[in-house]
Amino acid sequence: MDIVLIRHPAVALDSGVCYGHSDVALAEDAEISASALALKLATLQIPPPRVLMSSPLTRCASLAAVMANDFGCALSHDDRLKEMDFGEWEQQRWDAIDRELLDDWATNFEHARAHGGESVAQFVARVRAWFDAFAQTRELSPAYVVTHAGVMRAIASLVLDVPLERCLRWSLEMAGVVWLRRDDAQQQWALVRWNA
Numbered sequence: 001m002d003i004v005l006i007r008h009p010a011v012a013l014d015s016g017v018c019y020g021h022s023d024v025a026l027a028e029d030a031e032i033s034a035s036a037l038a039l040k041l042a043t044l045q046i047p048p049p050r051v052l053m054s055s056p057l058t059r060c061a062s063l064a065a066v067m068a069n070d071f072g073c074a075l076s077h078d079d080r081l082k083e084m085d086f087g088e089w090e091q092q093r094w095d096a097i098d099r100e101l102l103d104d105w106a107t108n109f110e111h112a113r114a115h116g117g118e119s120v121a122q123f124v125a126r127v128r129a130w131f132d133a134f135a136q137t138r139e140l141s142p143a144y145v146v147t148h149a150g151v152m153r154a155i156a157s158l159v160l161d162v163p164l165e166r167c168l169r170w171s172l173e174m175a176g177v178v179w180l181r182r183d184d185a186q187q188q189w190a191l192v193r194w195n196a
Contacts, residue, residue, distance in 0.1 A: 002142035002192075003134070004046055005152045005178040008059040009033040016093050020150070021085040021117065023057050034066040037175060044196050046179060049073050049144040053134075055081040055151070064146040071144075080130035083148035087117030109165065124164065127154040138184065152178050159189035171195055 010027040013019055026033060041048075048071050054064035056077040068075035089097055101114040110121045118126070134140070153167040159180060172178075172195050179192040 001135075001138050001182040001184060002047065003155075003180050003182075004041070004049070004142060004144045005155060005180070006037065006063075006144060006146045007149055007152060007172060007174060007176045007178075008055075008063060008146060009175040011059050014093075016095060018086050018089045018092055018094055018097070020083040020090060020148075021057075022090045024059055026059050026062060030062040030066045033063055033175065034070060037063075037067065037177075038070060040175075040177065040196070044177065044179070044193060046177070046193075047142045049142055051076070051140045052144045052146065053078060053081065054146040055079075055083070055148060057082055057148075060146045060148070064144075067144065067146070078130055080126050081145065081147045081151055084120070084123040084150045085117035087113070087115035089115040089117070120164070123150065124154050124157075127151050128158055131155055131158060135182070149176075152176075156180070156191070156194075160191060 008026065011019065011024045012027045013024055051073055052064050052068040052071065052075045054060045054075065054077050056079060060081070061077060064075055105112040105114050111119050113119045134143070149172045152172060153170070154164060156162065156178060157164040157167045177196040178194055179196065180189055181192050182189045
């Protein structure tokens, strides 16, 4: 079983802004981004999708719609594929957020909610619920999932049994691709590509 996680391309916001759950547009046209991704996926010899799944946020959904049309496959959206909800920090510059609040969050990484949004534990539970349901549907392989960096790292942490805090240190560029494959006989996941 193959799942190909695709991070949305750059967004139409200044760098350094927290925009987790916020619905922001892509910086470039979705069709241009989809063409570039199609070339990248073909170069990596990733098999075409049988199904495309996406976060419903515009920066993912607009790209996924073009890709599903180009590949001629079904497309579905799922709220559980949204980025983490940063509550009051949404649309603020990271360097404008109270340093003490950020430090408190780092100290209690899993459970702190100084921003009033989701805790990391709540976010990971949401992503896990989506992934557990997905993993039961072998007929959907290969599946492409257009989503966010946090979701991709949470999935990698879950299936590779790597602490999330470690996955957060792995570089993951805009429009980056993560390819995961499960050996159904062994019931074990392996990383084929990271940040391709």
